[in-house]
Every structure is written in structure tokens, then in C-alpha cells.
Amino acid sequence: MPLGTTTWRKRNEDKLLRLLSVAKQYNITNPSIIHIGPGGAVGFMLKLLPPGQKSNWSITQKVKRCILKAMETTFRHTGLFELECAELLDLLYSLEELKPSKIYVFDKEDKVIRAATKLSNQHGIKIPVNGTILNIEKNGITNQGDIVVAYNVMNRAKDKVSCLKNIQSAVKQGGILSINHVINAKNFVKIEEGL
Numbered sequence: 001m002p003l004g005t006t007t008w009r010k011r012n013e014d015k016l017l018r019l020l021s022v023a024k025q026y027n028i029t030n031p032s033i034i035h036i037g038p039g040g041a042v043g044f045m046l047k048l049l050p051p052g053q054k055s056n057w058s059i060t061q062k063v064k065r066c067i068l069k070a071m072e073t074t075f076r077h078t079g080l081f082e083l084e085c086a087e088l089l090d091l092l093y094s095l096e097e098l099k100p101s102k103i104y105v106f107d108k109e110d111k112v113i114r115a116a117t118k119l120s121n122q123h124g125i126k127i128p129v130n131g132t133i134l135n136i137e138k139n140g141i142t143n144q145g146d147i148v149v150a151y152n153v154m155n156r157a158k159d160k161v162s163c164l165k166n167i168q169s170a171v172k173q174g175g176i177l178s179i180n181h182v183i184n185a186k187n188f189v190k191i192e193e194g195l
């Protein structure tokens, strides 16, 4: 099935930098990272889409993005083009300092998983990237990570409670969960906005 939504470079960079700072505060090193729903976009279009947060874009960038996004969506829906995972690359670069031991990527779309696992070859990344097709709304993850990242995944879930429960269960005791939804999380000692 073609991926229905798009992403772009550095979309969640602010959250990743905040995550890095909190992980350093808690002396987390060599973490295993679980990245849920990294998303993807048609590779050659990704370079053209303006990076960063929407709120920082100029009017020209917003207009440019509108046109390019429509083109990217059309290309992506044909299913003929390979996708690239900008967010996984952003995550790898932002958290490099922590020297992650392994990254486990989960997404319900096979094209996203394919893009995630080939990324290390393309960019010479040394950290092993393991990809699994999984619907986090329906199934939990069998392993747990020191850091779990899931941005813009829960928005469209029909069963948000089950989705969040499965995401939360993927966090090791003493680990960090970074999502961009206001949640009422049980068993977490500290909940901060912006993380």
C-alpha cells in the first residue's frame, strides 16, 4: 500500500535536540532506540521540500512547499518511486553523541521500512538499523528501548488508547519516550512538554 502522508527534513529537529539534552541529563549512553513511524517521502522530492518547522517558513517557502507537496503526494501515490526516511537520518545525526547501540524501526508501511533499512548503506551509517512492519495500534513491540520516538503517529489512530499503550510499553524502565501528543501516561516519573 502506498504511504498516505508525507514528511520532510528536520520536521521534528527541535524535539530531537530536546531529547538529546534530556538523555544527556540522565547520562544515557549507547542507548537502544525504537523509532516508530518515521514516515517517508519520494527521495528526489525530499531535497526540494523546505526543511524545518512550518512556523519558521517564509511566505515564499510556504507557497513553494504547497506546490512541491502536491507533486510529491502524486508521485508517492503511484507507488513507482523509492522513498527516503528523512526523520530517521535526522534522529541518527541528532543523537549521534549518545553513541546509540542499535536502532529498531517500526512502521505499518513496507515502503517506509525498506527506506529505513537501506539508509545506513546510502549514508555510511555504522549503527545497525533493524526494520519491522508493524501496526502499533494493533500489536505491541516485543523488545524495549532506552529511547522510544514516535512523532505524528497517533494523530490518525482510531484506537488512540491502544496505540499509546503499545508505544509506552516499548520504553525500558528508566528510559525516555519522546512523542508530540499531550498524554496522560502512567508509570512515567516526569512528563514535560516539548519532549
Ligand SMILES: C[S@@+](CC[C@H](N)C(=O)[O-])C[C@H]1O[C@@H](n2cnc3c(N)ncnc32)[C@H](O)[C@@H]1O
Residues within 6 Å of the ligand: 003, 005, 006, 007, 008, 011, 012, 036, 037, 038, 039, 040, 087, 106, 107, 108, 109, 112, 134, 135, 136, 137, 138, 150, 151, 152, 153, 157
Ligand atoms: C504522518 S507520518 C509522520 C512521519 C514522521 N514521524 C513525521 O513526524 O514527519 C506517520 C507515520 O507513521 C506510520 N504509522 C501511522 N499509523 C501507524 C500504525 N498504526 N502503526 C505503525 N505505523 C504507523 C505511517 O506509515 C507513517 O510512516
